[in-house]
Amino acid sequence: MKRTEINDAIRYAETLLERYRFALPPFASWTPDQWKERRADAAEIVRAKLGWDITDYGQGDFAKTGLTLFSIRNGDAEALKKGHGMLYAEKALIVRKDQVCPSHFHLSKTEDIINRGGGRLVLELVSTLPDGSPDDYAPVRVMTDGLWRKLPARGKLSLGPGESVTLVPRLAHAFWAEDDDVFVGEVSTVNDDETDNVFLDRVGRFPTIEEDAPPYRLIVGDYAALTADEA
Numbered sequence: 001m002k003r004t005e006i007n008d009a010i011r012y013a014e015t016l017l018e019r020y021r022f023a024l025p026p027f028a029s030w031t032p033d034q035w036k037e038r039r040a041d042a043a044e045i046v047r048a049k050l051g052w053d054i055t056d057y058g059q060g061d062f063a064k065t066g067l068t069l070f071s072i073r074n075g076d077a078e079a080l081k082k083g084h085g086m087l088y089a090e091k092a093l094i095v096r097k098d099q100v101c102p103s104h105f106h107l108s109k110t111e112d113i114i115n116r117g118g119g120r121l122v123l124e125l126v127s128t129l130p131d132g133s134p135d136d137y138a139p140v141r142v143m144t145d146g147l148w149r150k151l152p153a154r155g156k157l158s159l160g161p162g163e164s165v166t167l168v169p170r171l172a173h174a175f176w177a178e179d180d181d182v183f184v185g186e187v188s189t190v191n192d193d194e195t196d197n198v199f200l201d202r203v204g205r206f207p208t209i210e211e212d213a214p215p216y217r218l219i220v221g222d223y224a225a226l227t228a229d230e231a
Contacts, residue, residue: 001056001207007216009054013068013094020117020183022092024070027051028217035218039226046226048074049193052219057102058204065203067101068094071220075190080108089191093184095121095177103134103174103200106167111188113173114164119180121159125151126172132198134172142166172200 017024027045035042045051053069056062070093075086089109095101097119105128115121125142127135140151143166144159151157157165158178164185167173197205206221215222 001054001060001062002210002212003215004213005056005062006054006207006209006219007213009062009066009068009094010052010217010219013052013070016094016181016183017092022116022183024092025050025072028070030217032215032218035226046223048076049191049220049223050074051223052217053193053221054207054219055205056207057199058207063096063099065100065102066096067099068096071191077190077192080190087189089186089188091186091188091191093186095175095182095184097177097179097181100176101174102203103172104197105132105170105172105200106196107198108169109188109191109196110169111167111186112164113159113167113175114185114187115159115161116183116185117161118177118182120178121175121182121184122178123157123159123165123173123175124154125157125167126154128170128172128200132200134200140171142171 027042028051030038050071050073053071056066059065069091072090072092074089079085079087103124125140127138127140129135136153138153140153140155142149142157145164149157159165193205209221218226
């Protein structure tokens, strides 16, 4: 994925979130130079992988397969083990019209996916077997805004603005926006993108970046280099 694409995606997300009057934390607008100046102060941001996260899932076609995310808060696995502390995470997502997030499930994370505004968010849902393969025969039962819904395997759930769905571990889900771009909120238990995402197809979670321009904002994939510079 080209750095220019990443820069453009962040600029667009900033504009869209401003339209919805959704304010991000101050570090969302730090420049790369400000990150270098404040990297010692930002240790918790880096640890929790908060901030911008742009991906094309390694497919090389962001408009077709991709997602723009901003992680606002995130606990850690140790808190979950202890049963107290920051057990939760929150993200803002921008799903462009007809842009698909590939089907995947989480081993431990439970999440609420909320349509905060825009078009309709469509999710394709399928349960998974112990080996991680899709169960194309079992119906799916999900909670939507306090009400249970039953769908066939790979059934499609369409959420309008204000509607949400609760996704439990091992329930695979792909999603995309119809009619218009969608601003999505995600509220979940602790998030771990390194080990807790299992994709049904061969895709990558993070992009390979072609540095054709300087970064406008850093993304979570840039933090390792920032930490290396500090060392």
